[in-house]
Amino acid sequence: MNKALIDSQNPIEKLLNHGSTALTDVELLAIFLRTGTQGKSAVEQAQELLSVFGSWKALLGADQKKFKSVSGLSGAKFAQIQAGLEMVKRHYKEVLERGNALTSPDITRAYLSAQLRSYSYEVFVCLFLDNQHRVIQLDELFRGTIDGASVYPREVVKQALYHNAAAVILGHNHPSGICEPSQADKHITEKLKQALALLDIRVLDHFIIGDGQPYSFAEHGLI
Secondary structure: OOHHHHHHHHHHHHHHHHOHHHOOHHHHHHHHHOOOEOOEOHHHHHHHHHHHHOOHHHHHHOOHHHHHOOOOOOHHHHHHHHHHHHHHHHHHHHHHOOOOOOOOHHHHHHHHHHHHOOOOOOEEEEEEEOOOOOEEEEEEEEEOEOOEOOOOHHHHHHHHHHOOOOEEEEEEEOOOOOOOOOHHHHHHHHHHHHHHHOOOOEEEEEEEEOOOOOEEOOOOOOO
């Protein structure tokens, strides 16, 4: 067995003995890489990747060309990491779609984080709920540049009526990484709240996804 494969087993054994939370970022990434490249172990390759990209957000949001620009990395390794990210997204989507009422913001926060955190441009989504706060559908409604997305209340209202929603949860990302809401964020949230209220549709929350803990409008008394 080659050196790269032997070295890549160390994080696996650490996980099996101590759990996944005991792993460093480098060790966790090394498990996804599985093997290293010629002259580098999986751990060394993971260290280089995280050093080059600087953060999980930048790494997971990189396209294939940028990923492969790091010496020795192949399309197969890019696919391994993207598959892992997609599994996380589908896990939270499955949890949300099981028909259980949303009684805590934690699952919604985690799901929206997985969906939105890696984008380099703003994406605005809306989670439509029935009258028991069970998930009907998550729709991506608007995309924008790093300077902001144009959100049109009439389009949100149109989709809410289409889904026969009784309530909605809004979400968008800040590519800058800063989770604090801007005045524009507060303004559009109020406009959406007022527009939907005319149809007896409640806005339960609005999450902003950045580098830190997602910001909840409801938890800060803004809804």
